[in-house]
Amino acid sequence: xxxxxxxxxxxxxxxxxxxxxxxxxxxxxxxxxxxxxxxxxxxxxxxxxxxxxxxxxxxxxxxxxxxxxxxxxxxxxxxxxxxxxxxxxxxxxxxxxxxxxxxxxxxxxxxxxxxxxxxxxxxxxxxxxxxxxxxxxxxxxxxxxxxxxxxxxxxxxxxxxxxxxxxxxxxxxxxxxxxxxxxxxxxxxxxxxxxxxxxxxxxxxxxxxxxxxxxxxxxxxxxxxxxxxxxxxxxxxxxxxxxxxxxxxxxxxxxxxxxxxxxxxxxxxxxxxxxxxxxxxxxxxxxxxxxxxxxxxxxxxxxxxxxxxxxxxxxxxxxxxxxxxxxxxxxxxxxxxxxxxxxxxxxxxxxxxxxxxxxxxxxxxxx
Numbered sequence: 001x002x003x004x005x006x007x008x009x010x011x012x013x014x015x016x017x018x019x020x021x022x023x024x025x026x027x028x029x030x031x032x033x034x035x036x037x038x039x040x041x042x043x044x045x046x047x048x049x050x051x052x053x054x055x056x057x058x059x060x061x062x063x064x065x066x067x068x069x070x071x072x073x074x075x076x077x078x079x080x081x082x083x084x085x086x087x088x089x090x091x092x093x094x095x096x097x098x099x100x101x102x103x104x105x106x107x108x109x110x111x112x113x114x115x116x117x118x119x120x121x122x123x124x125x126x127x128x129x130x131x132x133x134x135x136x137x138x139x140x141x142x143x144x145x146x147x148x149x150x151x152x153x154x155x156x157x158x159x160x161x162x163x164x165x166x167x168x169x170x171x172x173x174x175x176x177x178x179x180x181x182x183x184x185x186x187x188x189x190x191x192x193x194x195x196x197x198x199x200x201x202x203x204x205x206x207x208x209x210x211x212x213x214x215x216x217x218x219x220x221x222x223x224x225x226x227x228x229x230x231x232x233x234x235x236x237x238x239x240x241x242x243x244x245x246x247x248x249x250x251x252x253x254x255x256x257x258x259x260x261x262x263x264x265x266x267x268x269x270x271x272x273x274x275x276x277x278x279x280x281x282x283x284x285x286x287x288x289x290x291x292x293x294x295x296x297x298x299x300x301x302x303x304x305x306x307x308x309x310x311x312x313x314x315x316x317x318x319x320x321x322x323x324x325x326x327x328x329x330x331x332x333x334x335x336x337x338x339x340x341x342x343x344x345x346x347x348x349x350x351x352x353x354x355x356x357x358x359x360x361x362x363x364x365x366x367x
Contacts, residue, residue: 028177028178028179028180029180029181029182030145030178030179030180030181031141031142031143031144031145031179031181032143033143034143035142035143036140036141036142036143036148037140037141037142037143037181038138038139038140038141038151039138039139039141039181039182040135040137040138040139040153041111041112041113041134041135041182041185043185043188044110044111044134044135045135047110047111047185047187047188048110048111048135050187050191050194051106051110051187054194054198056194056197056275056278057187057190057194057282059289060278060279060282060284060289061106061109061110061186061282062106063284063288063289064105064109064282064283064284064311065102065105065106065109066102067288067307067311067335068102068105068311068314068315068318068332069098069101069102069105069332070311070315070332070333070334070335071332071333071335072097072098072332072333073086073097073098073330073331073332073333074330074331074332074333077331078328078329078330078331079329082328082329082330085125085126085328086328086330089126089127089128089129090128091103091128091129091130091131092130092131095131097129100116100129100131101318103131104116104131104170104172105172105314105318107131107134108172108173108174108183109174109185109186109187110185110186110187111134111135111174111183111185112173112174112182112183112184112185112188113134113137113139113171113172113173113174113182113183114131114134114171114172114174115131115132115134115137115150115169115170115171115172116129116130116131116132116169116170117129117130117132117164117168117169117170118167118168118169118170118325118326126326126328129170129326132152132169133155136152136153136154136155137150137151137152137153138150138151138152138153139181139182141181145179145181147166147171148166149163149164149165149166150163150164150165150166150168150169150171151163151164152164167325169325170321170322170325170326171321171325172317172318172321174186186281186282189281190278190281190282193274193277193278193281194278196274197271197274197275197278200270200271200274201271216235216239216254217254218231218235218252218253218254219252219253219254220252221251221252231252283307283310284307285300285303285304285306285307287300287303287304288304288307308334311334312334315332315334318332319331319332
């Protein structure tokens with residue numbers, strides 16, 4: 001008979017079984033002490049695949065670019081010559097200046113950096129801006145961490161690499177930190193979130209499939225492998241077609257292996273939490289994506305104004321970089337602002353307070 005002395009019970013070592021969360025230390029990707037240091041983003045193809053295949057990531061990055069470029073550059077706030085030059089930029093032949101900028105905003109958020117070749121006439125007039133594949137561009141730095149030139153790896157086997165001087169490349173970096181040689185991709189920060197959400201989506205898809213089309217379990221009174229295989233092929237074909245099944249009595253036992261309702265953890269709240277967290281990280285209010293049912297009018301306005309500051313900051317960065325690198329001044333219009341509406345609301349509130357009488361807020365007054 002086993003001993004049942006309660007004094008022999010032991011507590012588990014939770015700290016040994018569950019490791020504390022930690023983040024590995026990281027250093028900046030800065031230029032080394034050698035004469036030249038080159039950098040190319042080896043993760044571009046993976047992050048680009050996420051953008052192409054994850055719908056919420058693509059829509060968020062695309063929508064952010066739409067808002068950043070807004071109504072495009074304001075022709076009334078540039079000199080006529082600049083307006084004519086920008087109106088005639090064609091990129092790959094079918095682009096416009098606004099689509100070129102939108103392309104670069106999308107690219108730099110995926111890759112961390114976006115590049116376009118600056119093409120000029122003999123007299124230095126801007127002729128075109130041609131977006132480049134960031135996965136083929138190497139940035140060459142000197143030992144002080146200053147960009148010396150750019151090199152483009154040929155996509156043709158055995159082809160020669162291209163070489164560009166700094167003045168020949170329009171370069172946009174995304175949120176570069178400290179002495180990093182490159183910008184920071186938005187995809188890197190949300191990679192685990194989008195993978196977790198899509199894993200839950202795949203699990204939910206499989207679960208719903210089992211609700212609609214449950215598994216059949218057959219007990220066959222035979223150990224003949226050939227007969228079992230033949231029976232499996234026949235039953236799979238019958239079940240897939242949704243046809244009736246005719247089985248001799250007492251030869252086969254079968255049961256429906258279904259997934260009872262509420263027998264598993266409901267993944268919907270978890271997926272919603274991941275969705276909310278995702279949009280917080282990428283900086284896109286869900287109200288602008290056609291969602292955000294939990295927003296009140298007041299909270300939606302505050303969220304919109306916070307988003308507006310972020311977009312205008314990015315617009316200012318693009319305008320400044322365009323002037324510093326291409327030597328043309330532009331101004332991007334913000335699509336729509338709520339500032340005037342909020343000022344109007346505040347004015348109405350102030351007028352309403354002024355109309356209050358002393359008897360409205362003083363106990364016993366007016367009696």
